[in-house]
Structures are given as C-alpha cells and as structure tokens.
Amino acid sequence: MTTPLALPATSDEMHRIFTIPELVTAIITEFVSNGTRGSLVRGPLTVCKLWADITVDLIWRQIGDPSAIFRLLAPVEDRPADQGVLYDWNCSFKTLPMPSGWARFDLYRHRVRILDDTSMYTNYRSIISDIAVLKLDSTVFLPNITDFSWLYVQDDLWRDSVLFMHEGIETFTLMLELGDGAIYEPILQYFEHIGRDAYQGHLKPALSWLLPKLQYLKVLEITPMLDLYPGNDLQGQAFGAWARLEAGQAF
Secondary structure, X not given: OOOOOOOOOOOOHHHHHHHOHXXXXXXXXXXXXXXXXXXXXXXXXXXXXXXXXXXXXHHHHEEXXXXXXXXXXXXXXXXXXXXXXXXXXXXXXXXXXXXXXXXXXXXXXXXXXXXXXXXXXXXXXXXHHHHHHXXXXXXXXXXXXXXXXXXXXXXXXXXXXXXXOOOOOOEEEEEEOOOOHHHHHHHHOOOXXXXXXXXXXXXXXXXXXXXXXXXXXXXXXXXXXXXXXXXXXXXXHHHHHHHHHHHOOOO
C-alpha cells in the first residue's frame, strides 16, 4: 500500500476514503481515459492539490504524438515537406529551447511510460538534432518509458528513435512499410535477417521450438501476413508443425 494522501485537518471522516492513492487513481482513470481527456475534465482535476500529481501522471502516461513532448521545451511548427519524399511534414522548433523550457520538461519527462508514434508521416529530424546538441547532460531523455513504437517512413529517419532508447525499454516496435526496395534498403543493412529472408522469417524457429511443448494446444491461429518474398511458406510450415504435434512427433 502506498502512502496515504494528506487531507486538510478539517476534512470530514467520510472524505478520508479519498486518501487511498489506488482508489483515487482508479476513479481519475475513468475521467481521463476513453476520449475524455479534454480541458473540461483535465482542468478541475489538475488544479486540485490533492489529486493533481496523480492526474498529471495519468494524462502523460501514454503519448501518441511526440510533438506534445517537444512542445514542453519550446514552441514547434509543422511545415509541408518537399516533393519527392514520403513524409508530409517537417516538424521543427520555432525558437530553440531556453532554460525555462528544460525546467518545464523536467516536470513531465519522468511521467511518460508509453510513447506510441501515431503522428503519421512527420519528420522530427530537425527537433531531435537540436535536442542532441543542446542537451546539457547525459541523462535519459524519457527515463521511464517501457513501451515505445516509432514509424519509419524513408531513408534513415528510423535512427531518430535512438533519442528515446534506454535500458528500461521492454517493448520496441518499429513500424516499417515494405514496398519499393529503394525505400527500405537503408534499414535492411542493419537487420540482415530481413534482407536475407522473409521479414517474418524469425518466426520459423520459434514455431518449431514452441509447438511441441504446448501439449494442450487446441487452436493455432496465424494472422494473415503479406509475404513479398517468393518461396517462403511460413503458414505452410506452421501447419506442418501442427500435424507433427498431433502425431506426437518431436522436432
């Protein structure tokens, strides 16, 4: 049990139930989730001294737009990208971050747990380069992120995700559109198994190792996958493994 929240000395006994952080968190979660994170809900909850810290933690727990984080440092702007590139916008600082911006950022940076890049086709290279140059110490940019996804569009923009990397990340998803070889070639050289075989090829040994050990498995469902590489039959291999499992054979 966490430390109870401090109520004013004049508080009614019936209100002391709201000193239990877990209960307060559960209640506030219902308000700040399911699309109700607007100012109508956020404002009253964040100005309440008793609940403000819990509320702000919940609001900033999962971020779907990296620019929301960058705006803590300084104002940002989106400009249309040049023709001939796949991303639509270039996001940059209007003015470089000042000490006051870094101080404001420090109030929120530890609250972010999930960064899910849903800002389709936006290039943050300018902002990330500025941060890399201006960052005054070696501390992790967002130290408490455990789940992180990044959209890779073109060239080496996937490298921008390195800014957010640290030892505490448990799940990293790099969303990659496979199509024209010239587009995804820069990343394939860093993931040799992708270039050498089908991009889902790593599932083959996993299936052959796992299936014989699942003695009570009744249903095997494989999500349909687009295979751009001829000659690879992952689903066929999976069903073959299933047949062997039914026959009691070991791999």
